[in-house]
Amino acid sequence: MELLAFVKDMLKVHVLAMEYPGYGVYEGDSDADQIALDAQNVYDYLTIVQKLPHDSIILFGRSIGSGPASLLASLRSPCALLLMSPFMSIRDIVREKAGNMLQYIINDRFRNIDVMQSVRCPTFFVHGQRDQLISYEHSQRLQALVQ
Numbered sequence: 001m002e003l004l005a006f007v008k009d010m011l012k013v014h015v016l017a018m019e020y021p022g023y024g025v026y027e028g029d030s031d032a033d034q035i036a037l038d039a040q041n042v043y044d045y046l047t048i049v050q051k052l053p054h055d056s057i058i059l060f061g062r063s064i065g066s067g068p069a070s071l072l073a074s075l076r077s078p079c080a081l082l083l084m085s086p087f088m089s090i091r092d093i094v095r096e097k098a099g100n101m102l103q104y105i106i107n108d109r110f111r112n113i114d115v116m117q118s119v120r121c122p123t124f125f126v127h128g129q130r131d132q133l134i135s136y137e138h139s140q141r142l143q144a145l146v147q
Contacts, residue, residue, distance in 0.1 A: 003062070013058075018042050018068075032109035039072045047076075055079045061086065063134065067110025074118035081123040085131055088113040088138045096135065112138075116145040 001017070008015045020035055021028035028034070046052045057078045061069025066086035073081040087093050091108040116123075123146045127139035 007060075016042065016046065032107070035068050036071055039068045040075060043072060043076050043078075058082060060084070063087070064110075066112060070112045070115050070119065071110060073121055073123070074115040078121050080121050081119060082126070083112075083123065083139070083142070084126045085128070085134050086112055086125065086139055086142055087134050088141055092138070093134060097133075112142055113145070116142050119146060 004015045004017055007013070018038060019026045020030050021038070022030040043057070046057060047054060054077045058080045059069045059073050059078045060082045061067065062084040063086075066083045067090075069081060069083065070086065072078075089108055089111040090106060091104075091111075092113075094102055094106055123143075125139040125143050127134075127136050129136045
């Protein structure tokens with residue numbers, strides 16, 4: 001939340017943050033399909049109910065949050081997409097950190113590498129070259145896919 005407060009204050013913008021089910025006050029199980037649906041509902045609320053123009057909405061996703069943000073950008077028409085430390089796929093991270101065998105036991109949802117070519121808005125990547133969890137190469141490969 002500190003990052004979002006900083007962005008809000010520095011850029012003088014409104015911020016609407018979405019919470020995953022099963023975390024904080026949002027009860028339920030953390031389910032990729034529900035997260036994707038929630039993201040679409042939040043976007044639609046802004047554009048249909050609040051009547052915000054698409055060209056005033058910037059989607060932001062950091063680390064695991066880059067998955068829902070990228071998927072949403074591929075399904076809607078935001079002004080821009082900002083990704084901080086995005087991943088190609090969760091399976092790629094597991095393979096890099098734990099080896100080939102363990103990559104197959106995880107549920108590989110929110111595969112940024114599969115949706116990036118469908119993103120039509122300007123996309124910006126922020127990624128530390130010394131990132132210990134998600135290597136910088138993930139951003140480089142994703143950036144190469146952006147139209």
